[in-house]
Amino acid sequence: MKSEKTEIGTILYEYQASSVAPQYHRSYELLVTKNEIKVKVDSYGTILTDTSIAITNIQFFEIVEFYDSLGFKNIPKKDNKGCVGGTGAVLKVHDTNDTLIFDGHISFCGGQEFGTMEGDVKKLSEKIRSFIPDFESLLKRDWKPEGMDE
Structure with a gap:
């Protein structure tokens, strides 16, 4: 009997920036x-x-195939053992029925990786961003909170 491959409906990638002043975060x-x-x-x-x-x-299918090629998998949670700072990412994938089929997070701190998944989220992020014209402009790097001096 042939095994049916789950059809992906959505991929959610969340980038969690390091703790810095609001105008840079x-x-x-x-x-x-x-x-x-x-x-x-x-x-x-x-x-x-x-x-x-x-x-x-x-x-869309190019992104899905790229996601599949990166071999994401859940692993037992690796704690950060006191590392402070760094960045993180969350990856959630749902099938076409909106059932969660993958849920993992990873933190990058002190040159190490911690969290509940393996797989190159940075490469996946790059692939997704390659379809967003001028992604850098969407980050609005010139924004400052109200009341900030020039």
């Missing part, structure tokens, strides 16, 4: 669906960008 979410990538950028909860970028089915 940028965390973001990239939600990939069959027809768009939803981009949300924030600085400690202040939404700086909330937009969608249209993609084709071919582009």
Whole structure:
């Protein structure tokens, strides 16, 4: 009997920035669906960008195939053993029925990786961002909280 491969419906990648002053802090979410990538950028909860970028089915399946090629898997949680700072990422994948089929997080601190998954989330992020024209501009690096001196 042939095994059915689960059909991916969405891929959510969340980048968690390190703790720095608000004018420099940028965390973001990239939600990939069959027809768009939803981009949300924030600085400690202040939404700086909330937009969608249209993609084709071919582009969606290119992202899905790339995700599959990276071999993400859950592992027993690796604690950070006191490392302070660093960045992190969350990856959640749902099938076409919106059932969660993968849920992991990873932290990068002191040159080490901690968390509940293995797989190159940085490469996946790069692939997703390659379909977002001028992603850097969406980070709004010139933004400063109200009341900040120039």
